[in-house]
Amino acid sequence: MTPEQQEALLCIALLAAFADGVKADAEREEIRRIAESLSTEAGAPNLSRLYQDVLLKRIGLEAAVHKLTDPSHRQLAYEMAVCVCDADGHQTDAERRFLADLQRQLAIDPAQAQAFDAQAAALAEIDAPDTAAPRPSPAIAAVPSAANDAELDRSILNHALVNGALELLPQSWASMAIIPLQVKMVYGIGKAHGVTLDQGHVREFIAAAGVGLTSQYLEQFGRKLLGGLLGKLAGKTLGKVGGAGTGMAFSFATTYALGQLAKRYYAGGRVMSTALLRETFQGLLAPAKQLQTQYLPQIQQKASTLDAAQVMALVRGG
Numbered sequence: 001m002t003p004e005q006q007e008a009l010l011c012i013a014l015l016a017a018f019a020d021g022v023k024a025d026a027e028r029e030e031i032r033r034i035a036e037s038l039s040t041e042a043g044a045p046n047l048s049r050l051y052q053d054v055l056l057k058r059i060g061l062e063a064a065v066h067k068l069t070d071p072s073h074r075q076l077a078y079e080m081a082v083c084v085c086d087a088d089g090h091q092t093d094a095e096r097r098f099l100a101d102l103q104r105q106l107a108i109d110p111a112q113a114q115a116f117d118a119q120a121a122a123l124a125e126i127d128a129p130d131t132a133a134p135r136p137s138p139a140i141a142a143v144p145s146a147a148n149d150a151e152l153d154r155s156i157l158n159h160a161l162v163n164g165a166l167e168l169l170p171q172s173w174a175s176m177a178i179i180p181l182q183v184k185m186v187y188g189i190g191k192a193h194g195v196t197l198d199q200g201h202v203r204e205f206i207a208a209a210g211v212g213l214t215s216q217y218l219e220q221f222g223r224k225l226l227g228g229l230l231g232k233l234a235g236k237t238l239g240k241v242g243g244a245g246t247g248m249a250f251s252f253a254t255t256y257a258l259g260q261l262a263k264r265y266y267a268g269g270r271v272m273s274t275a276l277l278r279e280t281f282q283g284l285l286a287p288a289k290q291l292q293t294q295y296l297p298q299i300q301q302k303a304s305t306l307d308a309a310q311v312m313a314l315v316r317g318g
Contacts, residue, residue, distance in 0.1 A: 006225055007045035008067035009077050013221055014054040015061055016081035017214050019098035030215035038222045065105045074106040080221055082120045083176050087217040123176040123315055152192060156259030159185040162314060164252030165302035167220055175220040178251050179213055180315045186262045193266035209261055210278040211254060249299045252292040257284035
């Protein structure tokens with residue numbers, strides 16, 4: 001994939017991120033930071049400029065689509081856009097119109113589009129545990145019902161390992177499971193401290209910590225694309241994927257730091273201000289990144305064992 005084609009894909013992903021027109025200032029700022037960060041990658045397109053071009057409407061969807069002539073690149077562009085629009089758990093009317101226009105311009109087969117839409121929606125919607133307490137997947141230890149620090153730490157580590165592994169998979173839908181698993185982890189930590197949460201509260205907590213939902217997915221997608229994990233490895237067996245992209249799996253650190261923050265927040269009676277939540281999360285992120293390096297072999301090994309059915313089972317929790 002040429003730099004021009006990479007830029008076109010990232011442009012479409014950014015257009016999808018802003019399609020609803022209601023992104024909060026904090027989320028826009030996080031997307032800008034990610035664009036600047038990814039621009040420093042060797043050989044990467046100038047995403048800082050691209051971000052400004054998209055935000056100021058100096059570049060449109062038609063121009064980006066025109067650069068993608070390979071059918072596989074066009075399919076990938078559509079899948080990425082769907083995942084970006086689904087990242088916060090639902091699609092607005094504006095996002096649905098954007099995706100319909102994108103599907104038309106990319107000439108995506110309606111049956112293919114419908115099949116992927118259903119798969120992405122299933123992952124996006126199953127993001128809070130059922131009241132019937134579904135059976136936990138053996139790949140992730142159940143969050144304990146009592147607030148035992150050691151057990152909570154083990155559960156947080158397990159969630160972080162799985163999310164790091166998901167980021168190493170080349171399939172575009174794999175990263176869609178990361179946010180739902182973070183939501184379920186926070187839900188379980190709150191419940192362990194006697195607090196029953198709904199998904200709206202959990203999402204607000206995650207956003208208050210400075211972990212944007214759309215921006216987090218964009219960062220995962222950008223790193224996969226620029227790291228060569230998308231496309232080039234898509235045809236390889238998952239057993240070979242675990243050894244790829246050794247500088248990736250950043251979702252491990254984000255998930256681990258988020259879990260530790262949730263543990264402190266709910267154990268402390270939920271009295272942290274938004275500013276303190278963000279400051280504490282940033283303080284937890286640095287040691288989490290060090291742990292990420294330490295646990296990379298386990299992350300890669302787990303990535304080599306995951307398939308679509310297992311990922312869906314993880315999100316469903318049973």
